[in-house]
Each structure stands twice: as structure tokens, then as C-alpha cells.
Amino acid sequence: MRATRLAAVAAGTLLLAPACGSSGPGSVADRKSLVIGVKADQPGLGRRGPDGVYTGFDVDVAVYVAGRLGVPRSRLRFRTTNSSVREAALAAGDVDLIFATYSITARRKKAVTFAGPYYVAHxxxxxxxxxxxxxxxxxxxxxxxxxxxxxxxxxxxxxxxxxxxxxxxxxxxxxxxxxxxxxxxxxxxxxxxxxxxxxxxxxxxINAPFTDEKYGVGLRKGDLEGCEAVNRALTRMYQDGTAGRLLDKWFGDSGLKLTTSVPQFEGCT
Amino acid sequence: MTTTRRRPVSRALPPVPPAEPETRAVTFARGRWLRTIPGQIRAYAVVALLAVAALLGVLTMAVGNARDSVQTIGHDAGPQVVATSALYFSLSDMDAQVANILLIGREHRLGIGYDESLRLYERRRGEAVAAAVQAAQLAGRDTDLRTTVQEVLQGLGRYERLVGGAMLLDRQADHAPGELPKQVIDAYRQATDLMRLELLPKAYNITLDSGAAVRQAYETKRSAVLSGRTWVAVTGAIALLVLIAGQVYLTRTFRRLLNPALVLATVVTLTLVLVGAGLLSALAGHIRTAKQDGFDSVLALSRARAISHSAFADESRYLLDPGRADTYEQTYLDKSLAVIYPDMGARPVNLESFYAAVNGGIAGYRPGDPDPFLGFFGDEARASARGGASVNFAEVLRAYRVVLDYDRRMRDLAAKGDRAGAVDLRMGRTSTVIRDFGTYDASLSALTAVHQRAFDTEIADADGGLRGWTALPPLAGALIAVLVVAGVRPRLAEFR
CATH class of the missing domain: 3.40.190.10 (Periplasmic binding protein-like II)
Incomplete structure (x- = not known):
């Protein structure tokens, strides 16, 4: 019967339709491995050693956050991301997250979704x-x-x-x-x-701070789910004392007045 | 339902001899019964009823998702999240009142006055605790969020002790306005640092975090409603095709024109699909508008208001603690930029450029301008143009310019060394600055109210649309089922 066959074809087409929608690049919240952009030339924050290993506060924070997102250190890759290429690297997908003394500004928020700040430097x-x-x-x-x-x-x-x-x-x-x-x-x-x-x-x-530099975590613009997950990880990092420990590890000897309470987040946009 | 090979046309066809009871199952499995007309009609009826049941199931689920979504955003978490934003505001205003009290010293009638400041301080304290309770409820099983709320409440206790100490020293010092002795300043620094560096960030994050939960629920439920609509269309189309196919089959087999019951069933199904899909579209629209033009804007404006109050208090702090004047000037600038970030071109980012750029930016602003400035007011410029609140928004901008103009004049006086003049200006002895800030605050509240009304309207419309949809789909389904059965029964009867 032609009508029935037609119905079957039509139904088949329609049934497939919903499955095809809603693709697009996924959130960092459900990734199996991550590429993290860091600085290579800032001692204490992000520095690449002669053996190619990155060390510093930014690196340690990144490892902690990635761990809370379910990605162990063995599946993290670090990549040197200089200030001038940060927006482009995120947009192109070269890096998934940026922890590189990346100050949150109103202008940058147009191109990047910022989680954090994970620290407010001055x-x-x-x-x-x-x-x-x-x-x-x-x-x-x-x-x-x-x-x-x-x-x-x-x-x-x-x-x-x-x-x-x-x-x-x-x-x-x-x-x-x-x-x-x-x-x-x-x-x-x-x-x-x-x-x-x-x-x-x-x-x-001299401990006379005169600006606020909100060090944010850069994410691909629009990844609100990932941004919220990173914020939850950062909240936990301060609650469980890891933030205080890491700040002390990297900057404890500097005589700097360090804030070990969670910073005011910027909000994911 | 392949009947093309051997189409039985004669009504005189002898009925199938009844099968032996023990071999009935085998006969059924062989499918020979499907070659008979009553068998085909019965199979058809089952298929038609299944198709209608599938449509009903999908429709009920989609409507259920829409109902959940409206409940979350409109009645439960949405309003609660907005309520938690009072936590940041009240805490911030407590510290503002302390700064005012310390700044005026023995001149108890300066500004809004010692008594009024103290009364406001107590009131804000009560509001902060109430908002914290809301936040704790909202946190539910989220232990991290609950921990943050607890930390804020514990910190509030410490803060009050520090404030008590500073106030006591202040009374003992009995100083002139703006001339605080070092020990009062030191005591206040401890209190305000605790507030500004620990409590306020946490309070702000509480609202962000619980707002994130609402956003996630919104995204999930809304896409569930929209894919539900697609599935209603799909199952609806299948049910309709089955009903039409049945009509064609009966027409050909029994040489009749139309089966009225099946026609009616088709019409009812079509109506149900169209109305159901339309309802889901409308609900998705209401939910989106309520979220974007209502919830998001109300939340953003409540932040802008809290940050504006906090910046206004930074003026008092700037005057009462000259040793940190630079820091408080910087925080004033940062907070102002969070509220409105005008295009400053290549000029250095300082207050001077900011005043000039805001004046230029606001003067040149026309509603509908896609990207006039950044910050909370940049988002609001777009939202108010969409939501028909342009007039209210223009009023906010006008009032804000006045507030900023006073700030510039106050800093000019302070920079020239006229601290007493600056205090008099800031406390309203030689200006209307407190009333004008009140005007700005009221204009912000009026703008917020416009968005709140939009939110309430959308949620009420969604509630209205959903009313009756618990009973309607099963009733319509039962009606269609009855009609299908009524349509095929007389034809089956012809074989008895």
C-alpha cells in the first residue's frame, strides 16, 4: 500500500531529524584530555624548564582544576601561550584553558569566557x-x-x-x-x-598595592558550562586549603601579603 | 498491512474457520490471520491505537518538561537566586554605614546622621541573615555552596566584633569629621578588609553559583521542550498517516466513501498535534523571555545596584583613610567600570578619562545602539531596548552622570588639600549628593521593576498556557481511541 510506505519513509526521515541537531564544540567540562596554555618565562607562575617541564603557581592551579574536571595530570598537555596570542589560541582550539597571568578586562570578555579569577594580583x-x-x-x-x-x-x-x-x-x-x-x-x-x-x-x-589584576581562566567564548565547572573547582581549591598551600609554596618567602580567601568571581558570560 | 498481492474484494468471502484451540498460538505466529480482512482490521486498530498512545506519551513528557522549567525559573530557584543577591547588597551596605559613622565622628547630624546610619546597619544585618538562610535552602545538598554560606555567617560574627571595637574607639576619640585618629583607622581597616576581601566575594559567588544552577536547568529543560515539540510533530505525523491509511484501506476494501468516525479521529488528532506543538513553542518562548529579559536582567541590575552602593561607600573610605586613598580611588574606578565601561580610546584608564568618556558616551547614546558601552549597563542597553524599558534606562544613565559629577568635584577638593570641603560635599552639607544618589538608586529600582514585571507576565502566561494540560491529552487520547474503535467495529461486524 503506497500510503503506508510513504508514511514509513516520512516517519523515518522525521525520526532522524532530532538526532542531527545540537552539535558544535563540546565543553571543557566533559573532556577526556586537555591542552592548557601557560606562560613559559615567568618564574613562580609559569616557567618552562630546560627539560621541557612547566612549573609554577599557574601550572599547579591548572593541574588542580583539571583534576576536579576529571582529567588527571597524565592526560594534560601544557603549551606556551604568550600574551599576544591568547584570544586566537582559544578561538582556534589550540588550547582548551588558559592559566597565564591573564587579567580579566571588559574588552577581553567580548572574545573570551573567563572563569575565576583564581587570584587577584595587585x-x-x-x-x-x-x-x-x-x-x-x-x-x-x-x-x-x-x-x-x-x-x-x-x-x-x-x-x-x-x-x-x-x-x-x-x-x-x-x-x-x-x-x-x-x-x-x-x-x-x-x-x-x-x-x-x-x-x-x-x-x-613595598606592599603598597594600587591596582587589582584579576587573573582569570580563559575558555572558548560561550563555554558557560565549562566556566561554571571551573568556578566550582576554584571554590573548592580555596575551601580545602590547596590555594593557601600553593600560594605559600610559590610566594611564601617573598614577604608579600597574600590573600588566601576565594576571590570574587566575574560570572560566566 | 501488505494487502496488494491478494486483495479481498468480495463481501461473500467465507469467514475463516475457527482454529483449533491448541494450535491458536502457532496460527497467530504464522501470521495467516493477517491475510484475512478481520485480522487486518484488528491489526490496523492496534497500530492506530499504538500510534495515538505514542503521541500522547511524547506530548505528556514535553508538557511535563515545560511545567518543570516554569516551576524552576518562575517559582522556585529563580526567585530564590534573586533573593540571595540581597546578601551581597546588605553586607556591602553594612560596611558603608560603618564608614559613614566613622567619617562624621562627633558631628552626629552630618550626612544621613549617626542614628539613621546605625538603624540602617541593623536593618541590613537582618536582611543579610535572611538572605543567607535563603541561600542555605537553595544550596540543598551542594556541600561546597553550603560551606560558603556558613563561612559568610561565621565571618559576619567576626566582622561585627571588629566593627564594635572600631566604633568604641571612635566614640572615645570624639573627633571632627574626616579627622580620624590612627587607632580608629587601623581598627576599621581590619573590619573592612574582612568584609571586602572575604565576605563580599563569597556572597557574590553564592549568587553566581546558584544562578549557574538555574541556567543549567533552563538550558536542559528548554532544549527538552523543543525536542519534545519535534517528537510531537513526528509521532503526530505517524498517527495521522496511520489514520489516513486506514481510511484509504477501508474505502477500497469496502467500497465506501468515508468512515465518519475515522475522519473525526483524524481531525481530533490533527488538532491535538497542532495545539500541542503550538503550546510547546509558546512555552519555550515564554521561558526564554522570562529568563533573558526578566531573570538575567533583574540579577544583573541588582549587582549593578550593589556595586554602585559599594563604590559610593568607597568615597567615604577614601576620605576617612588618607593612607589608603589611592587604593580606594582605584576600587572606585574598578567598580564604576564594572557598572559602565565606556570606550576610552587610547587614553589611560583612570578616573579623569572615565568621567570624560562616560559623559561623551552617555550623551551620544541612542536606544538601539548595538554596542554603546561595556559592563552591566552595556548588557542592559541591549536588554532594555528589547524589553521596552529604554525610557527607564535613559533615566538611570542621566542620574548616574550626576552621581559621577559629584565624585569628580569631591576628588578635586580633596586633591587641592581641602579635605573638610570634600567631606562637607560628600556628606551633603554643601550639595545634594545624597539625594541625587537616592534618585539614581530609585531609577535603578524602577528599571529593575520593569524587568520584574516582564518576568512575572511571562511566567503568568506560561502558567495560564499550562492550565488544563494535565487532563487534556488523556481525554483527547481516549476520544481518539473511542473513535478509532467506533470506526472499525461496524466493519468487523460484517464478518460475524
């Missing part, structure tokens, strides 16, 4: 021990480090309008050498970065 200032610099205003007339490609010096000279003299250096590591050699009076940037570079070098962080 711009602070590193000086030689015994120097008479107590807050950012004391930098007036002093020589501060201007690292190529970093905006930290602008926050002093332009945003705060303090007449300090920027002296260029290629990296923060070079700034530390210049500071020790007396070619500079102060290095001003995120306190965690200062603490990482200062470790074992004998500089003094």
Missing part, C-alpha cells in the same frame, strides 16, 4: 632593601623599569600621572639585574610576578 613595587620608597607616589623622579610590551609602567606614569622616569629593558629578568646593579630605583608590576622574579635575589616588595 600592581606593587619592588625596590632595593633599605630604599625610602613606601608607596607609588614616592616613585616621583625615580627610575622605573619599562619592559617592552608591558603596560605596567604606564599605570604609574600615565594613569597615576606620577613623574617617574621609565628606563627600558627587554624582560623583567633584566629589570631585576638593573635594579641590583643600581641602574634602576624600582620595578613596578603585578605583585606575583615581582615575587617570582625576586625570589632569591634580595629585593623588597
Amino acid at each position: 600592581q606593587d613595587t619592588l625596590v632595593r632593601p633599605g630604599a625610602a620608597i613606601r608607596d607609588v607616589r614616592d616613585l616621583k623622579g625615580k627610575r622605573i623599569c619599562e619592559v617592552t610590551g608591558s603596560n605596567s609602567w604606564r599605570r604609574v606614569v600615565e594613569e597615576r600621572e606620577i613623574a617617574a622616569t621609565p628606563v627600558t629593558a627587554p624582560t623583567y629578568g633584566a629589570c631585576m639585574d638593573d635594579l641590583a646593579a643600581g641602574r634602576l630605583d624600582a620595578v613596578s608590576t603585578d605583585d606575583l610576578i615581582l615575587a617570582g622574579f625576586a625570589a632569591g635575589r634580595g629585593g623588597k616588595i
